[in-house]
Amino acid sequence: MITLLQAKTWELLQQKEVSLILGYGEFSRKINNGPEQRIISPIFITKPEETSSLVWNDRCVFNLSTYLTGKEVKAHHKVAIMAKGCDIKSICVLIQENQIKREDLIIIGLTCQGVIGDKERPKAEKCDSCQLKTPHIYDILIDSAEAQTKKLNQVEKKVESKNCVNPVQEKFDRMDKMNPQDRWQYCLDQFSKCIRCYACRQVCPLCYCEKCITDKSTPQWIEKSPLLPGNLSFHIMRAFHLTGRCVDCGECERACPMNLPLTTLNKKMAQVVKDMYHYESGLKTDEEPLFGSFQLEDEESFIK
Amino acid sequence: MTKLISRDNLKKLISKVLTSFQVIAPVNENNVSFFKRISVYEQIKWEDNNPTKSPKEFFFAPSDDLFRYQMKNKNILLREPSNHHDQRIILGIRPCDMAALNILDRVFLEDGKDLLYSALRDNTLLIGQSCRTPGKYCFCSSVGINPDDSQNMDLMLTDIEKNLFLVKVVSEKGEKFFSHFSSFFQEADATNGHTPVQTKEMVDYLKRGALFNVQNINEWLNENFEHPIWSEIAAKCIGCGVCTFFCPTCHCFDISDENVVYRDSSFQGVRRRIWDSCSFDHFTKMPMHQPRPTQDRRFRQRIMHKFKYFIDRFQQGACVGCGRCRSLCPVGIDIIEVLERIHCLSYQSHGVK
Amino acid sequence: MENIYQPHIMIIDDITVETPDVKTFRLKFQDSKLESDFTFKAGQFGQYSLFGEGEATFCIASSPTRKGYIECTVKRAGKVTNAMHKLDVGDPIGFRGPYGNWFPIDQLKGKDLIFIGGGIGLAPLRSLIRNCLDLREDFGKITILYGSRSVADLVYKQELKEWENRGDINLIQTVDPGGEDSDWKGLTGFVPLVMRDIYLSSDNSVALTCGPPIMIKFVIQGLDSMGFSPTQIITTLEMKMKCGLGKCGRCNIGKYYVCKDGPVFTYAQIYELPNEF
Numbered sequence: 001m002i003t004l005l006q007a008k009t010w011e012l013l014q015q016k017e018v019s020l021i022l023g024y025g026e027f028s029r030k031i032n033n034g035p036e037q038r039i040i041s042p043i044f045i046t047k048p049e050e051t052s053s054l055v056w057n058d059r060c061v062f063n064l065s066t067y068l069t070g071k072e073v074k075a076h077h078k079v080a081i082m083a084k085g086c087d088i089k090s091i092c093v094l095i096q097e098n099q100i101k102r103e104d105l106i107i108i109g110l111t112c113q114g115v116i117g118d119k120e121r122p123k124a125e126k127c128d129s130c131q132l133k134t135p136h137i138y139d140i141l142i143d144s145a146e147a148q149t150k151k152l153n154q155v156e157k158k159v160e161s162k163n164c165v166n167p168v169q170e171k172f173d174r175m176d177k178m179n180p181q182d183r184w185q186y187c188l189d190q191f192s193k194c195i196r197c198y199a200c201r202q203v204c205p206l207c208y209c210e211k212c213i214t215d216k217s218t219p220q221w222i223e224k225s226p227l228l229p230g231n232l233s234f235h236i237m238r239a240f241h242l243t244g245r246c247v248d249c250g251e252c253e254r255a256c257p258m259n260l261p262l263t264t265l266n267k268k269m270a271q272v273v274k275d276m277y278h279y280e281s282g283l284k285t286d287e288e289p290l291f292g293s294f295q296l297e298d299e300e301s302f303i304k
Numbered sequence: 305m306t307k308l309i310s311r312d313n314l315k316k317l318i319s320k321v322l323t324s325f326q327v328i329a330p331v332n333e334n335n336v337s338f339f340k341r342i343s344v345y346e347q348i349k350w351e352d353n354n355p356t357k358s359p360k361e362f363f364f365a366p367s368d369d370l371f372r373y374q375m376k377n378k379n380i381l382l383r384e385p386s387n388h389h390d391q392r393i394i395l396g397i398r399p400c401d402m403a404a405l406n407i408l409d410r411v412f413l414e415d416g417k418d419l420l421y422s423a424l425r426d427n428t429l430l431i432g433q434s435c436r437t438p439g440k441y442c443f444c445s446s447v448g449i450n451p452d453d454s455q456n457m458d459l460m461l462t463d464i465e466k467n468l469f470l471v472k473v474v475s476e477k478g479e480k481f482f483s484h485f486s487s488f489f490q491e492a493d494a495t496n497g498h499t500p501v502q503t504k505e506m507v508d509y510l511k512r513g514a515l516f517n518v519q520n521i522n523e524w525l526n527e528n529f530e531h532p533i534w535s536e537i538a539a540k541c542i543g544c545g546v547c548t549f550f551c552p553t554c555h556c557f558d559i560s561d562e563n564v565v566y567r568d569s570s571f572q573g574v575r576r577r578i579w580d581s582c583s584f585d586h587f588t589k590m591p592m593h594q595p596r597p598t599q600d601r602r603f604r605q606r607i608m609h610k611f612k613y614f615i616d617r618f619q620q621g622a623c624v625g626c627g628r629c630r631s632l633c634p635v636g637i638d639i640i641e642v643l644e645r646i647h648c649l650s651y652q653s654h655g656v657k
Numbered sequence: 658m659e660n661i662y663q664p665h666i667m668i669i670d671d672i673t674v675e676t677p678d679v680k681t682f683r684l685k686f687q688d689s690k691l692e693s694d695f696t697f698k699a700g701q702f703g704q705y706s707l708f709g710e711g712e713a714t715f716c717i718a719s720s721p722t723r724k725g726y727i728e729c730t731v732k733r734a735g736k737v738t739n740a741m742h743k744l745d746v747g748d749p750i751g752f753r754g755p756y757g758n759w760f761p762i763d764q765l766k767g768k769d770l771i772f773i774g775g776g777i778g779l780a781p782l783r784s785l786i787r788n789c790l791d792l793r794e795d796f797g798k799i800t801i802l803y804g805s806r807s808v809a810d811l812v813y814k815q816e817l818k819e820w821e822n823r824g825d826i827n828l829i830q831t832v833d834p835g836g837e838d839s840d841w842k843g844l845t846g847f848v849p850l851v852m853r854d855i856y857l858s859s860d861n862s863v864a865l866t867c868g869p870p871i872m873i874k875f876v877i878q879g880l881d882s883m884g885f886s887p888t889q890i891i892t893t894l895e896m897k898m899k900c901g902l903g904k905c906g907r908c909n910i911g912k913y914y915v916c917k918d919g920p921v922f923t924y925a926q927i928y929e930l931p932n933e934f
């Protein structure tokens with residue numbers, strides 16, 4: 001059976017409207033002690049006949065917009081990208097920041113009832129607070145909500161029985177309520193575990209700097225070794241650089257092999273920005289980025 | 305020599321050695337399992353499979369101090385680092401990670417001995433553990449490693465019943481340890497059913513045999529430095545350090561001067577060796593030149609290094625089949641998929657010949 | 658046993674400003690025993706430390722026949738090299754080495770030698786040239802073709818004059834088009850092109866070339882068309898290095914570690930390598 005998604009993308013490539021489609025593919029892989037595992041993984045499609053590999057289901061957790069700023073993808077004159085509401089927010093920021101042009105992109109918006117996180121987490125944490133189950137910006141809309149809802153209901157049950165591991169809101173509230181000393185200690189405990197694999201940075205659609213400040217050596221702002229001083233500088237710096245930009249797609253936390261609560265820090269920054277400047281990132285393509293819209297009357301109470 | 309130890313006695317034994325040795329064992333925090341120095345037996349988390357993080361960090365740490373320096377009035381004073389070389393016991397390393405030590409040994413002990421590494425190897429007693437059940441992602445049997453191989457271990461534990469371990473005394477060091485603590489052990493009696501019974505999963509795993517042939521892979525790599533599969537497979541690779549940092553055999557590092565404190569005209573600091581990865585863009589970047597400018601080239605380097613260059617140089621491969629890179633890659637790149645494809649391609653190209 | 662990562666302390670004895678961004682440092686060991694025991698061969702390199710900044714790789718540019726000191730010629734490129742350019746005579750520098758292989762000087766004996774260098778690439782060749790000049794009668798004709806971007810960018814200007822005045826070397830100097838000044842007496846043109854206009858015989862000779870990768874590529878093509886066989890062409894490879902000891906994995910190309918098995922390779926060896934340098 002050919003799905004609407006496959007038909008639309010076939011057309012895009014066949015009519016040479018785009019030369020590349022960033023999408024989700026389903027693969028099977030051999031594992032021990034059980035049947036083959038069906039996994040979803042990003043797939044780059046350039047030929048119409050390959051579009052039959054595209055799928056959209058509740059395991060499509062990746063935010064593909066991270067590839068948009070890569071050299072290989074930029075070499076294409078126009079690309080189409082499969083994106084959920086949360087992913088479209090980061091596309092929005094990339095457009096605001098002049099990293100990509102809206103007209104060079106066809107957004108295949110996906111109506112979404114929530115996706116399943118990997119690492120045995122029953123549900124991606126970002127989905128709990130998602131307001132964009134139907135995307136806010138798109139060129140083509142693919143709706144497979146029904147099929148998804150059914151599965152997620154099952155998942156939801158599993159969540160209850162499993163007593164969901166670390167839901168992000170709970171982690172956030174816990175950290176928010178701590179007194180400064182405890183919070184600092186919590187940060188030290190967590191960030192001392194970071195091994196500086198940079199999966200969080202590499203997977204982040206908004207960490208697109210050609211040369212990250214952590215890789216700069218003249219001067220070397222941030223120590224490279226995975227010890228507390230450098231780790232703290234790295235993560236605090238990263239949180240600063242993502243303030244007013246992070247769209248809470250949760251990819252950094254999903255990618256982190258040490259399971260550090262990375263989104264918590266970014267969420268806090270987002271909350272502050274929202275309270276003080278009534279700004280939420282990734283909602284409009286024609287809005288000035290937060291840091292590009294300084295006004296004299298802006299609140300500065302955070303400067304102590 | 306084979307003995308028995310009950311779980312209770314193992315607990316007593318570990319509690320006792322904790323008073324005179326550093327003990328490192330598998331634990332689980334934040335839902336990630338890894339090896340850690342423990343202070344009480346209860347911290348240990350016995351799992352059926354390999355911890356997420358490999359034990360290589362106890363021989364080759366994410367950050368090692370190489371030496372300290374101090375500058376005063378144009379005088380440089382160099383000092384040995386304050387690395388601690390206390391006697392250690394590492395508990396629960398499995399055969400694949402033990403085999404990985406062979407690879408690190410070749411690099412750090414041969415042709416310019418790395419003193420820090422060799423001291424850490426020498427002061428450590430390795431109480432390994434054989435595998436009763438393969439992990440989901442394991443493929444040790446495809447790279448010639450047996451899940452009950454005791455190489456590099458001093459003692460090997462095999463759990464034969466819920467609360468009973470078979471203990472194989474492997475090395476001289478292990479024998480010394482055993483004779484010192486012999487009261488905790490009891491005699492094994494093969495006639496009494498004290499032989500490990502393979503789980504059904506393990507039988508299936510071993511019966512399935514190798515998923516690919518390392519020799520074929522190696523030969524194909526000889527011919528196919530340029531091939532479309534590299535860019536195909538690596539297109540989605542985001543260039544992080546996950547597959548290499550978690551790999552028990554990856555050993556590339558960077559050297560950096562850190563912790564520098566300046567006071568007037570004097571300063572002091574430490575030179576460190578830090579894990580690095582061929583997946584990173586800066587790994588080979590030079591002022592005017594970048595030999596591996598794209599991610600597919602960096603990905604190819606990783607596969608080539610493990611299945612060709614290392615074999616060419618040391619006559620052994622640099623993958624032990626622990627499966628960590630498969631399970632942790634944030635975008636689902638699977639080394640088995642890569643190797644199976646290469647295996648098929650090599651078969652095809654031979655077929656054509 | 659020694660800590661293989663720990664450098665020896667050397668003191669800067671002399672500094673020569675070669676070009677606006679290149680300086681040559683003459684270094685002496687602080688420890689007099691090391692000073693007398695230290696030996697190396699032309700083509701080898703070392704890891705030079707600036708404590709607090711890090712290490713950088715430079716070849717030893719002085720001749721192994723001149724004992725008691727080593728020289729390195731350093732182009733400003735980044736963290737360590739910039740800091741080195743700020744040093745004065747008397748300042749300490751760390752040194753580990755010598756590392757790597759060397760030019761096969763014994764096999765060069767009795768042969769005509771053609772040195773083709775570009776920019777700072779003359780540094781490793783200089784060590785060998787000086788070595789050969791100190792044993793002049795062991796070698797046949799010596800031709801040196803040296804080019805740089807501009808007159809100001811020529812390194813070892815003093816030495817080039819001396820070589821020019823020697824009767825037993827054929828020195829040809831060139832600068833890239835637009836890089837000449839009013840006093841320039843040498844040729845104008847890119848090294849590989851200039852090379853085509855001068856007659857180089859491959860008979861009983863060996864060509865040694867060192868310079869920017871792009872220059873080496875075209876020089877090798879040129880030599881090839883003049884009948885030089887791959888074993889008659891010797892060059893050095895530059896890969897990023899950290900340890901110099903065959904451990905850190907950075908300089909790995911194919912089965913070689915450039916820091917152990919190189920940096921000196923014949924073209925025949927390079928031809929076998931994956932195209933990744």
Ligand SMILES: Cc1cc2nc3c(=O)[nH]c(=O)nc-3n(C[C@H](O)[C@H](O)[C@H](O)COP(=O)(O)OP(=O)(O)OC[C@H]3O[C@@H](n4cnc5c(N)ncnc54)[C@H](O)[C@@H]3O)c2cc1C
Nearest residue numbers: 589590591713714715716731732734735736737738897898
């Ligand atoms: C065998 C060999 C011999 C060399 N001989 C000389 C010489 O005689 N004279 C000379 O001026 N230069 C030489 N170089 C190049 C020199 O090593 C680099 O220019 C120098 O290391 C840059 O160090 P930095 O700290 O100033 O730059 P950094 O601030 O570390 O880096 C600037 C840039 O240089 C790159 N880089 C860092 N370390 C190295 C390295 N070891 N090799 C190459 N690139 C690097 C960085 O990735 C970055 O892109 C040689 C290199 C090699 C491998």
Ligand code: SF4
Nearest residue numbers: 194195197198200256
């Ligand atoms: S992904 Fe996790 S371990 Fe890796 S650098 Fe980021 S926070 Fe650290």
Ligand code: SF4
Nearest residue numbers: 399400435438442444
């Ligand atoms: S790869 Fe083999 S040895 Fe390693 S954990 Fe799995 S079964 Fe055990």
Ligand code: SF4
Nearest residue numbers: 551623624626627629
């Ligand atoms: S390459 Fe992957 S499977 Fe092989 S040893 Fe390394 S982490 Fe384990």
Ligand code: SF4
Nearest residue numbers: 541542544546547633
């Ligand atoms: S873990 Fe995956 S994405 Fe990261 S470098 Fe390895 S293959 Fe690429």
Ligand code: FES
Nearest residue numbers: 901904905906916
């Ligand atoms: S420089 Fe470290 S291996 Fe060559």
